[in-house]
Amino acid sequence: MGRKTRLAGTAGAAAIALVGMWEGLRLTAYRDIVGVPTVCYGETLGVKIGDKHTKVECDAMLLASLQKHEAGMRKCLKDPDGIPERSYVAFVSLTYNIGVGAFCKSTARKRLDAGNLRGACDAATWYNRAGGRKIPGLVKRRSAEHKLCLEGVK
Template sequence: ALAVSIVGGFEGLRLAAYPDVVGVATVCYGETRGVKLGDRHTKAECDAMLLKGLQEFERGVLACTTAPMPEKRQVAMVSFAYNVGTGAYCKSSVARLLNAGQPAAACDALLKWNKAGGIVFPGLTRRRQAERALCREGL
C-alpha cells in the first residue's frame, strides 16, 4: 500500500500514452514497457498495471540486494527501481552501498539520480529527496 501511494503519487496517472521528458512512450503510472503513443487504458487497468509492476520491481530489488532492509527502505528502493529500472538499480552505488552494510550512504546516494537525459529535473530531485527520507527512517 505504501509503495502504491508513493510511486503512484510521483508518477501521476495519465490514461493516454504520451512521450515523457526524454521522449519515451509512457502511460498510466509511468509504465513504459510495451507502450506505444496512442495507447489508452482505464483507471482500473492502470491500477492493475501499477500493482503488477511494483511486484516485479520488488522481486528485482530483492534479487540483487543481499542486505536486510526495513519495510520503508525497501519501499524506497522499489520506488527508485520503478523509476530507473531494475538493471540500473542493481548496478548502482545505492545497491552496492546497501550490500556493503552502509545504509546511510546508500540512502544519500539516491540524491545523485535526479537527471533524465543528462538534465536535472526538479520533479526527480523531489522524488529522490522523498525516497532518501523514507530510506533513512530508523537509521
C-alpha cells in the same frame, strides 16, 4: 531463502501511494520528458502513442510492475529482508523509476550490501537526471524517497 515479496499490507500500500504520487496518472499514452511512449503511472513497456487504459487497468499495471521491479531488486541484494520497511519502500520506488539494471549496478545497492543503509539512502539521491539534465521533479522525488529511506536508519 527470503520472502518473494514484501509488497503486501502496509509496505505495498506505501509503495503504491509513493510511486503513484510521483509518477502521476495519465490514462492516454504520451511521450515522457525524453520522448519515450508512456502511460498510466509511468509504464513504458510495449506502450504506443494513442494507447488508452482505465484507472482500474492502470492500478493493476502499477501493482504488477512494482512486484516485477521488486523481484529484480531482491535478486541483486544480499539481504533484502534485512532492510527496514520504510527504507525498502524507498528502494522499490527508486528501482521502479530507474530500472532494475541501473539499481543493481548502483552505489546505493553496493552500500546496502555492505550494511551502510545511510550511505545507500544518500547514494539514491544521485538519480535526479533525465536526458542528461537535472530535473526538478526528480530532485523532489529523490528528496522524498531519501526522507522515507532515512526513517529506517537507527
